Amino acid sequence: MSLRGDVCLVTGACGFLGTRLVRLLLEEENAAEIRLMDKQVQPTFVQSLEGCRGDTALSVFQGDIRDGDFLRKACRGASVVFHVAAIVDVTDAVEYSEMYAVNVKGTQLLLEACLQENVASFVYTSTIEVMGPNAKGEPVVNGDEDTAYDGALKFNYSKTKREAEQRTLRAHDEALQNGGRLATCALRCMYIYGEGCRFLLHHMGDGVRNKDVLIRMSLPEARVNPVYVGNVAAAHLQAARSLKDPQRRSIAGGKFYFISDDTPHASYSDFNHAVMAPLGFGIQEKLIVPLGVFYVFCFIMEVLCVMLRPFVRVTPPLKRRLLTMLNTPFSFSYQKAKRDLGYAPRYTWEEARKRTTEWLASELPKERERLSVK
Template sequence: MAGWSCLVTGAGGFLGQRIVRLLVEETELQEIRVLDKVFRPELREEFSKLQSKIKLTLLEGDILDEQFMKRACQGTSTVIHTAAVIDVFNVLPPETIMNVNLKGTQILLEACAQASVPIFIYTSTIEVAAPNSYRETIQNACEEEHLETSWSAVYPRSKKLAEKAVLAANGWALKNGGTLYTCALRPTYIYGEGNPFLHGFIDHALRNNGILPRNSKFSIVNPVYVGNAAWAHILALRALRDPEKAPNIQGQFYYISDDTPHQSYDELNYTLSKEWGFSLDSGMSLPVSLKYWLGFLLEMVSFLLSPVYRYQPPFDRHAVTLLNSVYTFSYKKAQQELGYEPLFSWEKAKQNTTEWVGSLVEQHKKALKTETH
């Protein structure tokens, strides 16, 4: 398949950008189509610099626009589908999340069938698998355990249904008589430069005497660095294009983690920012069981008010479970079948992210100086 091309959806996002940067180095790749609803000016500038190395086409539009998606797929040999609405705190209307995450994926699969795109890689999430209960301990889970979320919370449900649709599409007949081959990657919590959650925590701490919020001290997770999550997509792509490896990978899903130490989300935030003088809130925290039932009461209030008012609870039972559970995952299957080894060590990932946090601190200082003059 000499002279191939690749479409990346969600290319303006935290993970999508990194995938695009790695794709530029792929041999015989003639064109990268980068698709998102809107690209920030600084990202447009960065992508335009990459055009000296490869043909890079910017596509701005809505994933729910069927005609736009058909045009985007026409003449493409691979799709990496990272576009999604990530909403673990139910801030957005449920229909928005379901539309983008599930319906958008279904529209893209149909577009691939019509445009005869043979390879489709889906960015899923470990939230399709776990955690279901903060009382449950999941350590080094592997794909063979077939863990599945039982939450009706809209984000994990939308991703679970979308992943099922992608894996069920493996083996579809394409318009040109070929076959569609799919796989899904389930990264653990992705951290690194540009992470919107870490950005939010740092902003909060900068307005609060350098004190980071503490809301997950009982969790034990194994986060993955964004550069390694992106690298796994490149390896999945290579494997699906390799006639020898492809049959084992078609229709499969893979957990993607790396060698970042197992720790709580709070510890991770602290480790990545302590160099700049940040500290964790040392105040008392409620027992998880009490917080869980408080979440339930807040959900009830939201439900009772829903006919007249959209009340957004500060947290719910799903968020409490997510932030206070022990759930870690092994990347052994990805290692064996995709040839995945982390591209970045924990030390390098920590250094890169810490430097980025430092740049946020500098921006904050400059903004304060501007305000005082």
């Protein structure tokens, strides 16, 4: 089953994952049209796609996901929606009201537009953080969709993404205006890395400041399983194909799936080192201070920020909840996505690491120059 002849709408089309998904759609599917939806779409991005679009039409929908009329226009005539757009923030720097309006209300408005405009399939980009880790730092090793876990979430990002995921899955099989039924599913992606990952750039910048030694923020035993962006894009494509196929739709519709690949399990810090070591970066052997002291430091910083709140809004660079996430073993298998969706990683760990490291190498001179100017 392919998306040949379909009209595909990609929200967040200019973002880290969105751009990779758009290119994959152009390279592998003979879709009738791909609609690039984002708050701002640069003409240079559209021009960069001309060489691989073939007969597929490219349309730009630039606007606000909180605008229901705009969403109805974007969805009119579409058959598949890939909802990638979201505010991603694990430091709580963004006000909760803004994050809720985009991540939750925006998703709800988009689902309503799909129902009104007879969109048949809706693939939602979720995150491992809707699962946890919880405030206690209870570990999960090679979990799956049936793993029971007390996911008392603390991040505003986690809370809004979980509510948006729940609304998406509840909308499965709702009636369209033309008498058909909407099919939905959600992909809970692990930490996504690859070309364009701003988190990797941030950590590389910190390493440059620290004389090419990466700062250790997680214990070696706190292993997670990051996933390469190219494999995440492939999972989205396979999910859309499955929702279009009547037999697979009956299995996958209304379900969530963990999306990982064969990237070796490692702590966040050790993973950063794995992709940056070829560039000459070392890594600290131990945390700057013992983990317990780190928690006390974060607590003091949080209290100070609360005290300053009446005068100025200050966000601490590190909170206890983020420290817990960085130091909790938390990994999940993609086997159910393989069985139900037919998903299989397109890129091996060796190829994903090579591509990521080469991209970081191209960015390193600019990062050194930027930091030298400061």
